[in-house]
Amino acid sequence: MSATLITTNIAKPFLKWAGGKTQLLPEIISRLPQEMKTGEIATYIEPFVGGGAVFFYIVNNFPKIKHFYLCDINQDLVNCYNSIKDSVSELVTELKKLEDSFLSLNQVKRKDFFYFVRDNFNQEKQYIFSPATAAKLIFLNRTCFNGLYRVNRSNKFNVPFGDYKNPTICDDENLEAVSEVLQKAEILCGDFTCCKKHISKRAFVYFDPPYRPISKTASFTSYAREDFSEKDQVRLAEFCALINSIEGKFLLSNSDPKNENPEDHFFEVHYGQIAGFQINRVDAIRAINCIGNKRGAIKELIITNYASRMTSGN
Numbered sequence: 001m002s003a004t005l006i007t008t009n010i011a012k013p014f015l016k017w018a019g020g021k022t023q024l025l026p027e028i029i030s031r032l033p034q035e036m037k038t039g040e041i042a043t044y045i046e047p048f049v050g051g052g053a054v055f056f057y058i059v060n061n062f063p064k065i066k067h068f069y070l071c072d073i074n075q076d077l078v079n080c081y082n083s084i085k086d087s088v089s090e091l092v093t094e095l096k097k098l099e100d101s102f103l104s105l106n107q108v109k110r111k112d113f114f115y116f117v118r119d120n121f122n123q124e125k126q127y128i129f130s131p132a133t134a135a136k137l138i139f140l141n142r143t144c145f146n147g148l149y150r151v152n153r154s155n156k157f158n159v160p161f162g163d164y165k166n167p168t169i170c171d172d173e174n175l176e177a178v179s180e181v182l183q184k185a186e187i188l189c190g191d192f193t194c195c196k197k198h199i200s201k202r203a204f205v206y207f208d209p210p211y212r213p214i215s216k217t218a219s220f221t222s223y224a225r226e227d228f229s230e231k232d233q234v235r236l237a238e239f240c241a242l243i244n245s246i247e248g249k250f251l252l253s254n255s256d257p258k259n260e261n262p263e264d265h266f267f268e269v270h271y272g273q274i275a276g277f278q279i280n281r282v283d284a285i286r287a288i289n290c291i292g293n294k295r296g297a298i299k300e301l302i303i304t305n306y307a308s309r310m311t312s313g314n
Ligand SMILES: C[S@@+](CC[C@H](N)C(=O)[O-])C[C@H]1O[C@@H](n2cnc3c(N)ncnc32)[C@H](O)[C@@H]1O
Pocket: 017, 018, 019, 020, 021, 022, 047, 048, 049, 050, 051, 052, 053, 054, 071, 072, 073, 074, 190, 191, 192, 193, 208, 209, 210, 211, 226, 227, 228, 232
């Protein structure tokens, strides 16, 4: 008798996203609170969800977590998540059409097609964000330069064509798996504090804010409409203190300013003074150096309000 092979698709990030946490994932996983496994933590909150690398890991691996709240200030991103959640078949049909049209063209015509879709997307998203608009966002993410999402001051997506040979545009199996796991999630658009009402003793919050610039020479100018300033970093530290006072748990990742300036004590000042907060410095690879082309080992910060040690089995 031959066994039937059952394949279950594991949902994974469907967009390339700046600051994606795939590289740091093992460090984060090893520091998750033990209560995630036992069911004592029943709610997962990710207020800067972006591409959701950590969310997808958690939703696939912690079945005892029942409620997921994802949040991001980027309205287009949130609309895209919600389209996948509610209308995945329609979205996949539209994305396949874009993929077929694009791949049937030569490289010169592909470029024209990209800009045509980009114009369409920018027009459309001002009025209504349909599953077809979400399909355009995914198409642009897959075919634009470096998978960036950047808008100009009029909120128009403005990343140029990426010129890749054979980009994967429509991964329908993954989109369906993503849709399935998103049924457990509420996806909100707004500032990170919008998840406040869901914080409780049984909640775990993972914060991955836009990194604090690591040097004084780093450019503070951003094309994104919403910049994350030093004041926002302080607001975030205060929000972490609030979670702690409610006895919820949090883990926060950020850049380590001491890579560039050992005298920069921002995190020690804003997090190090609270009893029970742990500031861990972990190894990472510098992706882009703002000063030159230097790449290499640097430290990143992982801050928790619980004792975070390597746990086996996760
Ligand atoms: C470093 S990225 C998160 C990357 C994500 N962890 C991943 O794996 O792809 C930071 C995200 O925070 C969002 N963001 C910026 N300012 C915000 C704010 N005030 N409140 C909530 N989200 C914000 C950005 O739109 C971006 O998606």
